[in-house]
Amino acid sequence: MLRGDLEGEDLERYVEERVVTTTFEKVQNWARANSIFPLTFGLACCAIEAPISLVTARYDLARFGAEALRASPRQADLIILSGRVSVKMAPVVRRLYDQMLEPKWVMAMGACSSSAGMFANYAVVQGADKFMPVDIYVPGCPPRPEAVLYGFTKLQRKIMGSPDQSWRQRYDAYGTEEWARGGPRSEPSPEAAAAYREARELTLA
Amino acid sequence: MAEQIAAPTETVDRDREIMTVNVGPHHPATHGVLRLVVDLEGEMVRELRPVIGYVHTGIEKSCEDKSYWKVIPFVERMDYVSYFFQMEAYCGAVERLIGLEIPPRARYLRTLFLELNRIHSHLVWLGTTALDLGAISMLWYCFRERDKILDLFEMATGQRMHTRYFQVGGVIEDIPLGFEQKCRAFAEEMPIRVGQYEDLLDRNEVFLSRTKGVGVVPRERLLELGVTGPLLRAAGEPWDLRKAFDYLAYPEMDFKIPVGTVGDNYDRYRVRVAEMVESSRIVAQCLDALPEGPFIADDRKYVLPPRSELSTSMESLIHHFKLVTEGFRVDPGEVYYSIESPRGELGCFVLADGSAKPARVHFRDPSFVNLQAFRDMAIGTYVADMIASLGMLDPILGGVDR
Amino acid sequence: MPDAPGLELIRGEIERDHPAAVLATSFDRAQAALVVDPARVLDVLRWLKEQPGHRYDFLSSLHAADYLPAQPRFAVHYELINRERVERIRVKAMLEDAPPAGDAVGGTMSEEALATGRHGGSPAAAGPAGHDGPSLPSIDSCVELFPTAHAQEREAFDFFGIVFRGHPALTRILMPDDYVGWPQRRDFPIGGEPVTFTYSERRYG
Numbered sequence: 001m002l003r004g005d006l007e008g009e010d011l012e013r014y015v016e017e018r019v020v021t022t023t024f025e026k027v028q029n030w031a032r033a034n035s036i037f038p039l040t041f042g043l044a045c046c047a048i049e050a051p052i053s054l055v056t057a058r059y060d061l062a063r064f065g066a067e068a069l070r071a072s073p074r075q076a077d078l079i080i081l082s083g084r085v086s087v088k089m090a091p092v093v094r095r096l097y098d099q100m101l102e103p104k105w106v107m108a109m110g111a112c113s114s115s116a117g118m119f120a121n122y123a124v125v126q127g128a129d130k131f132m133p134v135d136i137y138v139p140g141c142p143p144r145p146e147a148v149l150y151g152f153t154k155l156q157r158k159i160m161g162s163p164d165q166s167w168r169q170r171y172d173a174y175g176t177e178e179w180a181r182g183g184p185r186s187e188p189s190p191e192a193a194a195a196y197r198e199a200r201e202l203t204l205a
Numbered sequence: 206m207a208e209q210i211a212a213p214t215e216t217v218d219r220d221r222e223i224m225t226v227n228v229g230p231h232h233p234a235t236h237g238v239l240r241l242v243v244d245l246e247g248e249m250v251r252e253l254r255p256v257i258g259y260v261h262t263g264i265e266k267s268c269e270d271k272s273y274w275k276v277i278p279f280v281e282r283m284d285y286v287s288y289f290f291q292m293e294a295y296c297g298a299v300e301r302l303i304g305l306e307i308p309p310r311a312r313y314l315r316t317l318f319l320e321l322n323r324i325h326s327h328l329v330w331l332g333t334t335a336l337d338l339g340a341i342s343m344l345w346y347c348f349r350e351r352d353k354i355l356d357l358f359e360m361a362t363g364q365r366m367h368t369r370y371f372q373v374g375g376v377i378e379d380i381p382l383g384f385e386q387k388c389r390a391f392a393e394e395m396p397i398r399v400g401q402y403e404d405l406l407d408r409n410e411v412f413l414s415r416t417k418g419v420g421v422v423p424r425e426r427l428l429e430l431g432v433t434g435p436l437l438r439a440a441g442e443p444w445d446l447r448k449a450f451d452y453l454a455y456p457e458m459d460f461k462i463p464v465g466t467v468g469d470n471y472d473r474y475r476v477r478v479a480e481m482v483e484s485s486r487i488v489a490q491c492l493d494a495l496p497e498g499p500f501i502a503d504d505r506k507y508v509l510p511p512r513s514e515l516s517t518s519m520e521s522l523i524h525h526f527k528l529v530t531e532g533f534r535v536d537p538g539e540v541y542y543s544i545e546s547p548r549g550e551l552g553c554f555v556l557a558d559g560s561a562k563p564a565r566v567h568f569r570d571p572s573f574v575n576l577q578a579f580r581d582m583a584i585g586t587y588v589a590d591m592i593a594s595l596g597m598l599d600p601i602l603g604g605v606d607r
Numbered sequence: 608m609p610d611a612p613g614l615e616l617i618r619g620e621i622e623r624d625h626p627a628a629v630l631a632t633s634f635d636r637a638q639a640a641l642v643v644d645p646a647r648v649l650d651v652l653r654w655l656k657e658q659p660g661h662r663y664d665f666l667s668s669l670h671a672a673d674y675l676p677a678q679p680r681f682a683v684h685y686e687l688i689n690r691e692r693v694e695r696i697r698v699k700a701m702l703e704d705a706p707p708a709g710d711a712v713g714g715t716m717s718e719e720a721l722a723t724g725r726h727g728g729s730p731a732a733a734g735p736a737g738h739d740g741p742s743l744p745s746i747d748s749c750v751e752l753f754p755t756a757h758a759q760e761r762e763a764f765d766f767f768g769i770v771f772r773g774h775p776a777l778t779r780i781l782m783p784d785d786y787v788g789w790p791q792r793r794d795f796p797i798g799g800e801p802v803t804f805t806y807s808e809r810r811y812g
Contacts, residue, residue, distance in 0.1 A: 040233050044260050044603050045285035045366060047237075048329065056348035071233040086606070088783045089238060089259040092230050118279065122790055122798030123263030123782075142366055188811055196811035204801040258781035263798070266791050301636055431666055431755025449693045538635055541686055541697065543667065552668050554684065564793075569668035569686075577758050606781055 033159040034065040039076035043083025046110040059145035084112035237602025268566040272532025284604030289322040290546040292371035294553035298542040311375030317491040326547035334596030374508040375501030395485040416470035420582040420594035434549025440468030446545035532561040570604040640697040663687035666753035671763040675793040745770035766791035
């Protein structure tokens with residue numbers, strides 16, 4: 001059809017209507033985001049919500065492309081830290097993470113893997129980001145499967161190179177408290193800094 | 206030309222050597238982070254050593270630092286599939302410590318939610334165990350029913366899991382309108398669904414050959430090992446704490462306890478599936494017999510007053526303030542209270558020292574004790590049978606590790 | 608549950624066969640408990656298990672508790688059930704914390720410390736490295752009577768440092784093998800880390 005039927009401008013317009021051009025990175029990221037292979041990894045209560053409940057029919061994760069859950073870390077892209085990471089388990093999780101091949105992503109699902117949740121004690125690592133990088137945190141105890149799906153789509157947008165902006169970036173804004181204090185780039189007065197340090201000593205005692 | 210590979214010179218008996226395999230804390234038979242160090246001779250399991258502690262959360266230690274009512278969310282998260290049972294064990298123990306009677310409506314509501322949670326736990330068990338054995342479609346069906354139960358929980362308490370619904374003195378709030386209809390519809394539908402699951406599995410040749418005659422442990426050995434729950438009942442011992450000790454509304458309920466004969470994996474499966482049907486019957490009976498009245502005890506020293514009173518009564522305000530900031534104090538003493546959870550006897554030991562925080566909270570978790578029977582179930586069988594036995598044992602590692 | 612008079616009768620019967628084994632009885636909040644001398648605990652347990660007419664042959668739970676600051680500090684609780692009559696009874700053995708090994712003058716080392724030394728050092732040596740200081744309170748293991756105690760005694764050892772003499776494999780069960788300290792003792796710190804907010808730290812700290 002294109003051999004000689006159209007010429008010049010007509011040809012250009014014809015091609016524009018039918019062919020998409022983009023960069024290789026964008027296509028690569030689009031493919032990666034829409035075909036994530038999560039690792040079947042569950043630690044504690046969050047594991048019942050995701051990965052188990054998340055792949056069942058009501059909150060189907062497969063419709064976002066993550067149909068293939070892989071048991072081997074060598075074949076997986078995404079590790080969902082679903083549950084509390086205990087001190088004994090932390091080296092195991094780190095080893096699993098190290099075994100995954102680039103590109104890989106980490107979702108800290110739930111309060112316990114984001115920041116130890118309610119368990120501020122000797123046995124739980126106070127947040128998985130103490131020993132491994134985390135890409136996205138999903139709060140909740142346990143987060144609803146819909147919340148995990150929201151986090152998952154956020155991660156997909158991050159992978160595709162257009163991460164969701166927070167309100168600070170989107171509107172170049174700062175909050176009322178900061179405005180009342182003199183703006184986001186103001187310096188605290190020495191009295192305020194001293195009072196903070198004293199309060200911190202008292203609370204951390 | 207193809208090279209000749211030299212024959213091995215050492216005389217190792219390759220048929221007999223023992224190979225130690227690590228079924229690591231991360232494995233797809235998702236019963237939690239259990240590590241098994243298995244000595245294999247070919248495909249036969251010769252020795253088995255479970256290593257646990259990978260999800261140890263220090264819950265018992267954390268509880269010593271919190272007031273009595275703040276302990277409830279901690280304690281729920283131990284055995285994370287049967288969370289209402291942990292709440293009941295703890296709240297029941299504290300109620301016995303302070304000598305607080307809970308009103309009849311609260312007793313029935315607690316029984317209702319406990320039995321719904323039992324069905325929930327057995328559904329999760331059935332879905333994941335059938336998945337391990339290869340009957341993958343069971344996972345979808347069981348979790349469809351599970352989502353219905355979670356809808357009921359969410360309707361009554363606002364949360365799908367870990368609802369903190371039971372409080373010392375009763376339940377935190379009454380069931381909403383529409384709950385009873387939905388619950389009744391569920392309780393009527395559940396036996397039909399269980400019938401469908403049985404149709405799928407009961408006469409399935411692969412399932413039968415993988416579970417019949419596999420993992421038999423004699424009844425006396427199970428009793429020695431302290432095993433309770435469906436594992437013990439499958440071996441023929443009719444021991445169920447709901448019938449043995451009267452607690453909550455169980456004495457008024459009419460239900461049977463399924464008891465097996467041989468004690469193999471198939472019996473364990475049948476016992477749990479039959480328990481699901483019995484639990485649906487209890488749910489229906491609870492709804493029929495639910496008495497009117499308060500849903501939490503009246504004693505303002507231990508129970509928060511209703512919010513409507515806070516604006517009119519100074520005393521209520523003071524009680525509320527004291528309860529929320531410090532919590533109630535309990536006279537020194539200790540109590541051990543146990544209930545029948547889906548996995549066996551769940552006991553709670555609370556030691557009070559007179560202050561507003563418990564001095565020791567210990568849970569006798571059924572999975573922790575039942576795991577000791579795993580060696581007996583799996584040694585001398587094939588690796589595949591070991592996986593089937595692990596599924597039928599139904600350990601929840603949150604309870605094992607606490 | 609044997610009621611209060613029934614409990615006294617049981618104590619009387621045990622006194623006939625094992626004098627001075629039961630130190631006290633306690634009937635509190637409808638629960639019957641026998642406080643026994645830790646050196647005679649196996650005698651009492653065997654009596655309760657095998658005596659016709661009593662036959663408390665199911666050990667439902669074995670757990671330890673720390674009564675600090677009260678002395679004796681540790682208690683090992685045995686919850687026994689008779690399944691035919693549906694009765695529970697509790698046996699409590701109170702243990703002193705053993706004094707530090709280097710502090711004995713003449714013969715003031717407690718029986719427990721001597722017993723630990725005589726045990727061949729298995730738990731003390733197999734325990735955490737560097738923990739040669741104070742020796743540990745110990746009591747006889749009831750694994751032959753009740754095999755269910757195997758894992759539960761390991762747990763009591765792991766968390767309180769109570770040595771069970773005669774246990775086939777007394778090692779840590781829930782904490783990592785090289786952990787130092789007995790976490791659930793009352794004087795062990797709860798751990799965790801204090802919560803500070805990065806925003807405040809950056810601004811004031």
